[in-house]
Amino acid sequence: MALDEAAFNQAYRAHAARLRSVAYDVLRDREAAEDAVHSALTRIWSGGSYRADRGALLPFLIACVRREALDTLRGSKRRHLREVKVAADDPVSIDETAAIDPIEARRIRMALDALPDAQRDVITRAYFGHRTLLEVARETDLPLGTVKSRLAAGLRRLHTVLSPGVAPS
Amino acid sequence: MTQHLDDDAELYALGFTEGERSEEIEAHLATCAPCCERVAAAESVAASLAAALPPMPAAAPRRRAWWPQLATAAAVIFAATTALEGNFAQVASNRVQRTDVALTALASTHFAHTTLTSRPGLIVKAIYSRDGAWAYVVASGAPAGAHVVLQQGAAQRDLGALDDGAPATLFIHEPGRGDEYDIVADGKTIAHGKPVY
Numbered sequence: 001m002a003l004d005e006a007a008f009n010q011a012y013r014a015h016a017a018r019l020r021s022v023a024y025d026v027l028r029d030r031e032a033a034e035d036a037v038h039s040a041l042t043r044i045w046s047g048g049s050y051r052a053d054r055g056a057l058l059p060f061l062i063a064c065v066r067r068e069a070l071d072t073l074r075g076s077k078r079r080h081l082r083e084v085k086v087a088a089d090d091p092v093s094i095d096e097t098a099a100i101d102p103i104e105a106r107r108i109r110m111a112l113d114a115l116p117d118a119q120r121d122v123i124t125r126a127y128f129g130h131r132t133l134l135e136v137a138r139e140t141d142l143p144l145g146t147v148k149s150r151l152a153a154g155l156r157r158l159h160t161v162l163s164p165g166v167a168p169s
Numbered sequence: 170m171t172q173h174l175d176d177d178a179e180l181y182a183l184g185f186t187e188g189e190r191s192e193e194i195e196a197h198l199a200t201c202a203p204c205c206e207r208v209a210a211a212e213s214v215a216a217s218l219a220a221a222l223p224p225m226p227a228a229a230p231r232r233r234a235w236w237p238q239l240a241t242a243a244a245v246i247f248a249a250t251t252a253l254e255g256n257f258a259q260v261a262s263n264r265v266q267r268t269d270v271a272l273t274a275l276a277s278t279h280f281a282h283t284t285l286t287s288r289p290g291l292i293v294k295a296i297y298s299r300d301g302a303w304a305y306v307v308a309s310g311a312p313a314g315a316h317v318v319l320q321q322g323a324a325q326r327d328l329g330a331l332d333d334g335a336p337a338t339l340f341i342h343e344p345g346r347g348d349e350y351d352i353v354a355d356g357k358t359i360a361h362g363k364p365v366y
Contacts, residue, residue: 014301014321014345017224024225033225054198055209059216063182066215067191070184094221103327104220111217126185127218133185148185152176155183158214 015058019065021100026069026130033069040068094128111161119154122147173197174204182211285350285362293352293360301346301366304328308352308360309336315354319347327353 016037023033023040044064054060094112099105112120125136126147133151137144174194180186181194198205285293290310297304306317308331317328317339328344331337331352352360 014343016343018219020225021222022219025219025222030225054205055212056216059209059212062216062219063184063212066219067184071187074187095223096221098223099221100224101220101326103325104217108217108221123218127183128221133180148176148180151183151185152179155179155211155214158217159210162214162217 015061018058018100019061022062022065023069026066026073032072036069036072037065039072040065043068094124107162108158111158114161115154115157119150119157122150123154123158126151173201174207178204178207179211182208182215281365283350283362283364285352285360287352287360291352291360293362295350295362295364297344297364299366302343304341304344304350304364306331306339306341306350306352307336308338311337311352311359312354315352315359317341318351318353318358319344320349320351321345321347325351 019037019040020033023036024030027033027036041061041064044061094105094109096102096105096109112123115123121140122136125131125139126133131139133144133147136142137147140147142150174181174197177186177190177194181191186194198208281299282294282296285295287293291308292310293306293308295304295306306328308315311331313333315331315337317331319326319328326344326347328341329339331339346366347364349361349363351358
């Protein structure tokens, strides 16, 4: 089922602030972040890539915007943004009080605390620390494949922890 | 491509795949329900992680100036449509000179207002655009640090704290449509009301 225009517009209005924060987190530039959100949404809308079986709309939109922003960052024109950003963001931490959704931020921090150290470390470096997976591998002295598998396993475990009514495995 | 995604489902959800690999994954997702489910699960976690990010900093001053004006205009309309407290109406009327332009703009949009149900001594009004683009909450007698929370289906969003003004106010840019506005202090809901769009 394709997304209808009214639902799309409503979702965008409801979630624009969060989508912009995702893009800004990656790009650290207001204009570039706005562009990334716009490009991602235009791509989704014109391509009809959203279907109901892809899960809830907001996570899908957030993932699309983040991919768009990361693709922008990987482009040569934006490399200077990344150089500034990685240096500025060290060390890695979550500031709940500054989060766009403090209640959800607290829930995610508690869920991260429940992860094995090795998985939490990789997730926080890669997501909140804005490292590429290669950079995480270098920092942690781990093979790239191990970084990938820990990141994926950590995300699966987080899903279990965050899903209501499901006991962590 | 027919092979299932395995760890790439989570890496894709976080944006850590790129180029041709991402295209292969998207092609696979178009035909594979189990991998769609797996990516959707990973994306729901990624959305939770995103909630822990700070908001994008405020816009440049020129663009930013518009919304406080609109908020003030909303306060004026609020005062004009209710006789809540005499002194508040007086404060609001003093602002009219500065807000003619914003009032004109506000009058051309569709908005509504509702008085929240609350305990004695607390009066709260929510003024909101029918399309969910903005909302303005005004509270008289609210405890310091009270937050405005919007219920949206099963989800609830903290829209921020009321300021320490008299009355206390909070302007929300793009709250979206919701089922109920709540005022929450010390973990307790002290006022609630349903918007009608």
